[in-house]
Amino acid sequence: MHTKRRKILFYCQSLVGLGHLTSSLLVIRELLAYADVDLIHGGQGLQHMPELPGFRQLRLPRILIDSASDELYAPDRDDSIETVWAERAAAIERFVDWPYDAVIVEFFPFGRRRLKKEILGLFASVRQQCGAIPIFCFVREILVPAPLAAEQRMLQLVREHIHTVFVRGDPAIVRFEETFSLTAEIADRLVYVGYVSPPSPASLPTRQSKIVVSQGGGEIGKALLRAAVQTAPLLPDYQFLVVVSSRATAGEIAELQRLVQSSNVQVVSFLSNFQEHLQTAALSISLGGDNTLMDVISTRTPALAYPYAGNSEQGLRIEKLVGKGFVFPLTENDLVPERLSVKVRETIKQTYPQQAIAIYGAAEISQRIRVILEGGCCGN
Template sequence: MQSKRRKILFYCQSLVGLGHLTSSLLVIRELSTYADVDLIHGGQGLQLMPELPGFRHLRLPTILIDSASDELYAPEGDKHIDAVWTERAAAINEFVNWPYDAVMVEFFPFGRRRLKKEILGLFAAVRQRCGAIPIFCFVREILVPAAVEAERRMVKLVREHIHTVFVRGDPNIVRFEETFSLTAEIANRLVYVGYVSPPPPANWPTRQNKIVVSQGGGEIGKTLLRAAIQTAPMLPDYNFLIVTSSRASVTEIAELQALVRSPNVQVVSFLNDFQENLQSAALSISLGGDNTLMDVISTRTPALAYPYAGNSEQGLRIEKLAGKGFVYPLTETDLVPERLSVKIRKTINQTYPQQAIAINGAAEISRRISVILEGEFCED
C-alpha cells in the first residue's frame, strides 16, 4: 500500500499521429490511482483529455515532422522553429510544479533524437530540483533499425539517465533485441510489461455482421478505405463501417461517400467508441498501427492488416502476430474487390487462436513504479 500520494512528471511528444499520446494516457490512468500526474505533451492533441484525480496537462506549441524532408517544422502560423523552441521552454518552466517523485518519458532515448536538447534540459532541471529521483522510459517493443553507432548513443543515455526501460510488448511475440542489437548492454534495466491496451470488457456483446475498416492517415489509408467500399457490394450480408482519420477534410469524406454503391456502407470521420465497435464486429480491417492492433487483440476480433510499406516497425509486428494467427496481412494485390472479398470471408471463418497475449502493460507499469517508489531507491 502506498504510504503517501506521489507526484509524477510525464513527458510525451508525438511527431506523427496520436498513438504515443493514447498509450501514455492509458498508463497515466493507472498511475492516477496513487499519484498526481503532470503531463507535458506535444504534437497532435485529443479533442477531449481525460478527467482524472490530480491530473494536469500542458500541450506544448506544436512541432511536427515533414514526411517529405524528414525535418521538424511548426505547423501553426509562420513562426520560425527557433521561436517555437523558446516558447516551449517557457511553457514547461511555467507549468512544472516541483518537486516530483519520479519522471516518465515516452520513447526517448530510443527515439525523439530531435528533441534531445529539450528532454535533457528537463532531466537536468529534475536533478537540480528533485535530486536522484528515478527517471523511467516507456518504449514500444519494435524500433526502426538504427546504425550501431546510434544504438551506442542510446545505450549511453540509458545508463546515464534511465532507471528502468519499460517495453510495451510480449517477448513471446517479438523480443526487443530483434530490432535493437545492443539490448544485452541494458538488460539489467529492461522490463517487458505487456502491450498497452484498454482492458477487455467485463461482458462481451454478441458479434454482428459488421466490418470495421479504419485508417491511420495519408494516401495509403485512403487506398484501403476505397478498396473496402468497392468490395462491399460483393458482401451484402455484412455492414461496412468505414472510419476515416479525424483529420479527414469534408472533401475527402465526400470523395469516399461518392464511391458508395451499396446500402451496407457507412462512412464516419471518427468513432468515440472504437473499441466497443470492435467488440461486436465480425472483422477489423486496418493499417495495422500498434494501438489499433492492441484494440483488435484485446477484443479478440479477427483482423486483416495492410501495413504501410514505409514503416518497418508496423510490418514486423503484423508479421509476428500473423505467425500466431491473430491477424492476417494484406498486400497491394489483395485490394482488388474480388480478392479482398475472399480474404474477408476466409479470415472471419478462421478459428481464433487460444494463446493469450500480455496486454496489461499500463497496469504493470503502474505496479512496478509503485514498488520502486515504495522501496529504497538508489542509483547504480
C-alpha cells in the same frame, strides 16, 4: 500502511499519429490511483483530452515531421522553429510544479533524437530540483533499426539517465533485441510489461455481421478505405462501418462518400467507442497500427491488416502476429474488390488462436513504479 500520494512528471511527444499519446494516457489512468500526474505533450493532439482528478496537462506548441523533407516544422505558426523551441521551453518552465517523485519519458532515448536538447534540458532541471529521483523510459517493443553508432549513443543515454526501461510488448511475440542489437547491455534495466491496451471486456457480446474498417490517426490509408467501400457491394450480407482518420478533411470524407455504391456502408469521421464496435464486429480491417492491433487482440476480433510500407515497425509486428494467427495480412494486390471480398470471407472463417498475449502493460508499469517508489529506490 498508508503511503503519501506521489507526484509524477510525464513527457510524451508524438511527431506523427496519436498512438504514443493514447498509450501514455492509459498508463496515466493507472498511475492516478496513487499519484498526481503532470503531462507535457506536443505533436498531434486528441480532440478531447480527459479531465481527471490529479491530472494536469500542458500542450506544447506543435512541432511535427514533414514526411516529404523529413524536416521538423511548426504547422500552426509562421515563426522560425527556434522561436517555437524557445516558447516550448518557457511553457515547460511555467508548467512544472517541483518537486516530483519520478519522471516518465515516452520513447526517448530510443527515439525522439530531434527533441534531445529539450528532453535533456528537462532531465537537468529534474536533477537540479529533485536530486536523484528515478527517470523511467516507456518504449514500444520494436524500433526502427539504427546503425550501431546510433545504438551506442542510445545505450549511453540509458546508462546516464534511465532507471528502468519499460518495454510495452510481450517477448513471446517479439523480443526487443530483434530491433535493438545492444539489448544485452541494458538487461539489468529492461522489463517487458506487456502491450498497453484497454482492458479486455469481462465477456464478449455476440458478433454481428459488421466489418469495421479503420484508418487510424494519421494521413495514410486512403487506398484501404476506398478498396473497402468498393468491396461492400460484393458482400451485401455485411454492414461496413468505415472510420476515417480524425485528420481527414471534409473534402476527403466527401470524396469517399461519393464512392459508396451500396446501402451497407456507413462512413464516419470518429468513433469514441471504437473498442465496443470491435467487440461486436465479425472482422477488423486496418493498417495494423499499434493501438488498433491492441484493441483487436483485447477484443479477440478476427483481423486483416494492411501494413504501411513506410513503417518497418508496424510491418514486423504484423508479421509476428500473422505467424501466431492473430492477424491476416493484406498486400497492395489485395486492394481490389474481387480479391478483398475473398480475403474477408476466408478470415472470418478462421479459428481464433487460443494463445493469450500479455496486454495489461499500463497496470504493470504503474505497479512496478509504485513498488520502486515505496521501496525508497533513489535512481541509478
